[in-house]
Amino acid sequence: MASPLIAPSVLAADFGNLQRDVEMIDQSVADWVHVDIMDGTFVPNFSMGIPVVQVIRRHTSKPLDVHLMIVKPEHHVEAFRKAGADRICVHVEVCDNLHRNIQQIKALGCAAGVAINPHTPLISLENVLVDVDHVCVMSVNPGFGGQSFIANTYAKVKRLRKMITDSGSAALIEIDGGVSMHNAAQLLAAGADVLVAGNFVFSAPDPKAAILGLKSL
Numbered sequence: 001m002a003s004p005l006i007a008p009s010v011l012a013a014d015f016g017n018l019q020r021d022v023e024m025i026d027q028s029v030a031d032w033v034h035v036d037i038m039d040g041t042f043v044p045n046f047s048m049g050i051p052v053v054q055v056i057r058r059h060t061s062k063p064l065d066v067h068l069m070i071v072k073p074e075h076h077v078e079a080f081r082k083a084g085a086d087r088i089c090v091h092v093e094v095c096d097n098l099h100r101n102i103q104q105i106k107a108l109g110c111a112a113g114v115a116i117n118p119h120t121p122l123i124s125l126e127n128v129l130v131d132v133d134h135v136c137v138m139s140v141n142p143g144f145g146g147q148s149f150i151a152n153t154y155a156k157v158k159r160l161r162k163m164i165t166d167s168g169s170a171a172l173i174e175i176d177g178g179v180s181m182h183n184a185a186q187l188l189a190a191g192a193d194v195l196v197a198g199n200f201v202f203s204a205p206d207p208k209a210a211i212l213g214l215k216s217l
Contacts, residue, residue, distance in 0.1 A: 004184075005194040006214050007032035007065050007174070008207075010056060011047060011145045012198030018052075019059050021202065026060040028211045032087070033062050034176070034196045037080070039070035042094055043143035050083045057084025065089070065196075067115060067176065069142050074101055081108040089113030089136050089174075092124050102131050113174070117142060118150050122160055129169040134194065135160060140177030146199050149178030154190045161191030185217050 008030050013021035025033050035056060038047040057064060063086035070076065073090040080088060088110045095101045098114065105112040114125060115136035125135060137157060140147035157173060164171050174194035175187050184195055195214055204210035 003215055004188055004192070004217060005031040005172070006211055007034040007194055007196045008201045008211060009034040009036060009145070009176075009196050009198035011036040012202040014202070018055065021207075022056050022059040024207055025211075026062055028208045029215045030062065030211050032065040032194070033060055034065045034067060034198075035085075037066060037068050037070060038143060042071050042091065043069045045143045050079055053080060053083040053085065063087060065113075065174075067113075067136060069115075070094070074104055077101075077105055077110075078108060081105075081110055085110055087111040087113055087133070089115050089134070091115045091117070091142075093117055093120055098128055099131065102128060115142075115176070118152070122156065122163060125160075126163065126167075129164055129167045129171055132169070132171050134172040134174050135164075136174045136176050136196075137192075138177055139175050139179070142177075147178055149180075149183055154186055157187060157190040157192055179214075181213055184214055188217055 008025050038045045040046045065087045066080050066085040067089045071094050088105045090101050092114050102112045111133040113134040114132050117138050139149050139153040172193040175192045176196040179195050179197045180200040201207045201210045
């Protein structure tokens with residue numbers, strides 16, 4: 001099995017030392033930088049925006065994986081692309097015209113992802129799997145960092161892996177929420193490809209070593 005892709009989440013970074021923490025990710029074996037955008041409407045919190053993404057872009061050469069936890073994402077994806085996003089992920093729960101949203105992201109030259117909340121059934125993705133580059137499976141309820149991992153995620157990932165295979169899609173499966181060394185191996189065995197890790201990385205005594213530990217699974 002190939003090494004997993006690791007995407008440290010800057011939501012857990014020290015925003016007083018954001019340049020330092022982004023440069024740490026850049027110098028590590030991480031593959032992507034995960035950037036959570038929250039609007040206080042779709043999720044009960046606010047986080048980051050265009051200026052912060054522009055700052056992050058200046059301090060890393062790694063792909064920016066921008067996760068939009070916002071309503072009406074179609075109004076903002078172009079601005080996030082201009083700010084430096086390489087991958088843009090929207091939530092199935094807020095997209096009335098999900099296929100159109102995906103095509104809009106791709107037309108901007110970005111990889112397109114779709115995120116799905118813990119309570120949302122996978123059937124909602126059935127008709128877009130062949131169009132997306134990755135599916136972000138939320139393993140916590142979105143809105144806050146530091147939450148406990150939801151164990152049902154393992155079974156959900158297994159079902160999603162089968163759906164992707166059966167559809168002929170090349171979509172990667174990304175896991176976002178509560179990822180650590182305690183569950184990473186089991187997630188990969190279930191079919192995950194990309195691990196988003198926030199608190200696990202940034203609360204570690206040696207964040208680079210924490211990233212390497214995940215990458216080495």
